[in-house]
Amino acid sequence: MKQNRVLLTPKQRAWDVLNIAILTLIVLITFFPFYYIFIYSISDPTKAIHGVYLWPAGFSLDNYRELFKENMIIQAFFISVSRTVLGTLITLIGCTIFSYGISKPIVPFRKTMYVTVLITMYITPGLIPWYITMKALGFYNNYLLYILPGVISAFFVVLIKTYMEELPKALEESAMVDGASYYQILYKIILPLSVPVLATVAIFNAVNQWNSWVDNLYMVPNPKLETLQLLLYGFVNQQNSAMNMVTNAGMSQHAVTLTPTSVQMSITMVATIPIILVYPFLQRFFLKGLMLGAVKG
Numbered sequence: 001m002k003q004n005r006v007l008l009t010p011k012q013r014a015w016d017v018l019n020i021a022i023l024t025l026i027v028l029i030t031f032f033p034f035y036y037i038f039i040y041s042i043s044d045p046t047k048a049i050h051g052v053y054l055w056p057a058g059f060s061l062d063n064y065r066e067l068f069k070e071n072m073i074i075q076a077f078f079i080s081v082s083r084t085v086l087g088t089l090i091t092l093i094g095c096t097i098f099s100y101g102i103s104k105p106i107v108p109f110r111k112t113m114y115v116t117v118l119i120t121m122y123i124t125p126g127l128i129p130w131y132i133t134m135k136a137l138g139f140y141n142n143y144l145l146y147i148l149p150g151v152i153s154a155f156f157v158v159l160i161k162t163y164m165e166e167l168p169k170a171l172e173e174s175a176m177v178d179g180a181s182y183y184q185i186l187y188k189i190i191l192p193l194s195v196p197v198l199a200t201v202a203i204f205n206a207v208n209q210w211n212s213w214v215d216n217l218y219m220v221p222n223p224k225l226e227t228l229q230l231l232l233y234g235f236v237n238q239q240n241s242a243m244n245m246v247t248n249a250g251m252s253q254h255a256v257t258l259t260p261t262s263v264q265m266s267i268t269m270v271a272t273i274p275i276i277l278v279y280p281f282l283q284r285f286f287l288k289g290l291m292l293g294a295v296k297g
Contacts, residue, residue, distance in 0.1 A: 034272070041269045045262040063266035072223070072231065077270065080228040083146035084209040084274075091205045092198060094151035099160035100186050114161070121154040127218070134219055141222050145215055150208075156201045163197040164190060203279065210275055232267045235260070 008016070040048055044058030051057070067073045098117075102110040125133070139145035167190065175185050191198070213229035220226070 037265050037268050041265040045259045048262060049259055063262045067266050075224065076226050076228040076231045079225060080210060084206050087147045087150055087209040088202055088206045090147055091150050091153060091156065092202060095153060095156040095160055095201065098152055099157050100164060100190060103161050103164050117152065117154045117157055131218060139219065141220055143225055145219050159197055159201060163194060167193055207275055228271050232271050235264050235267060
């Protein structure tokens with residue numbers, strides 16, 4: 001059976017070709033920096049200093065081999081992964097329960113609580129009040145600083161609350177008639193239907209947690225609690241002394257073949273790949289949840 005084909009005019013075909021060419025160029029421009037970092041990180045450090053273009057300058061995994069021999073890299077990677085997983089989980093639990101609670105008319109002062117949380121989106125205390133508050137709460141040089149302050153986020157509360165309010169009320173009413181409690185309704189009805197918006201929140205928060213380093217810089221001087229991002233920040237901002245930082249940390253004698261740039265590129269790849277690997281699995285939930293959860297204010 002023949003399929004009907006839409007005949008395009010020469011102008012329409014020319015526009016399609018031009019559109020595809022422009023979009024392809026944008027994709028290449030966007031992708032090339034990451035590709036450059038990748039091929040540099042797998043190049044021979046002694047050859048890469050003379051220039052890396054479209055292909056690795058002598059394939060070598062010495063950069064990664066030497067980096068992962070050092071405990072500070074592995075430890076920082078573990079800290080970043082743990083704060084991302086635990087922080088995202090705690091934020092999801094806190095924001096979900098809070099959003100569900102303030103969406104119920106029986107909760108007293110729910111509008112006041114909601115407005116109070118929304119104010120934090122527009123008014124920030126600044127660095128010094130934040131520092132004083134966190135230190136007063138006992139978070140100075142404490143791993144919990146990475147997790148507990150983000151239990152409630154105004155932006156995530158808005159997304160989750162508006163999404164839940166769009167769900168059919170008849171589902172909850174029928175469950176109440178059957179004797180279900182609010183916790184049972186939340187666990188068995190609301191959460192399964194809220195997977196898209198929860199996946200959206202998880203992606204946002206995971207990226208924020210993974211990329212965070214300012215709290216580590218100002219509040220956690222303990223090197224055992226240093227995140228991978230702060231370690232990368234130190235290498236990037238101290239390029240001239242990067243090799244001293246690496247060799248003084250106790251790497252093998254073979255590490256002298258590394259260069260400051262090769263170290264930076266390798267750590268950048270290690271810090272980037274986890275998010276790139278996670279995002280494709282949650283992309284379909286991310287797009288759907290973002291559109292449905294932010295329709296109303």
